[in-house]
Amino acid sequence: MEAASRPGASSATRAWQDITIVDDLLPPDEHAQIHRFLAAGQWSHGWRSHNGAQTQPFWNRHFAGATDPAQLDVGPGASDELARAAPLVHACWRRLSQTYLTQHALQSCYANGLPYGADGALHADLLAMGACTAVYYPHERWDPDWGGETVLFNKDRTDILCAVYPKPNRLLIFPGFVYHVARGVSRACPTMRITLMFKTQWRP
Incomplete structure (x- = not known):
């Protein structure tokens, strides 16, 4: 997953240990449209990072594909389902797929929302070879004092590989086996932290 070999890779793209960051992913108008769409939508409460007893529920919007991370292959229908459910988000997926x-085949697409007081839990999405997670940060403004970083851990969960700031219009890509956690926002944060996820499977 080397950024240099990807179409459109530039100085705004950095990769290390199969972790890729792309800044300024979308044109400003598309970025703003997706943020408005996600922020104004109907959210459901009760989604969890995993099924452990200590995990906290948070807000979620499911758009397409599998809801069970262990479901490895949902066929070509996830992309079509996304096109029907959320054309704006599907346009973003088409950009990524090209x-x-x-x-990569789309397996699922959803958004998570963490308001102040809600925290993610450390987990890995999928251990299968070729499974991948892409996280898009849609906010139009974010302050460093608001927190909300995505923190990636080593395989033993004993140390941090990197912490990714939720910079507006940023994309984070990493293998599904990488342990990660969404850190909660600070008390100073006036909004719910929104992220848009694309879970994929490499199809060589």
Whole structure:
């Protein structure tokens, strides 16, 4: 997953240990449209990072594909389902599938919302070879004092690989086996932290 070999890779794209960050992913108008769409939508409460007893529920919007991370292959229908459910989000997926996630099949797409007081839990999405997670940060403004970083851990969960700031219009891509957690926002944060996820499977 080397950024340099990807179409459209530039100085705004950085990769290390199969972790890729792309800044300024979308044109400003598309970025603003997706943020408005996600922020104004109907959210459901009760989604969890995993099924452990200590995990906290948070807000979620499911758009397409599998709701069970263990479901490895949902066929070609997830992309079509996304096109029907959320055309704006599907346009974003098409951009990814033609640039940074070529030869990847969409498995699921959803958004998570963490208001102040809600925290994610450390987990890995999927251990299967070729499974991948892409996280898009749709906010139009974010302050460093608001927190909300995505923190990636080593395989033993004993140390941090990196912490990714939720910079507006940023995309984070990493293998499904990487342990990660969405850190909660600070008391100073006036909004719910929203992220848009694309879970994929590499199809060589």
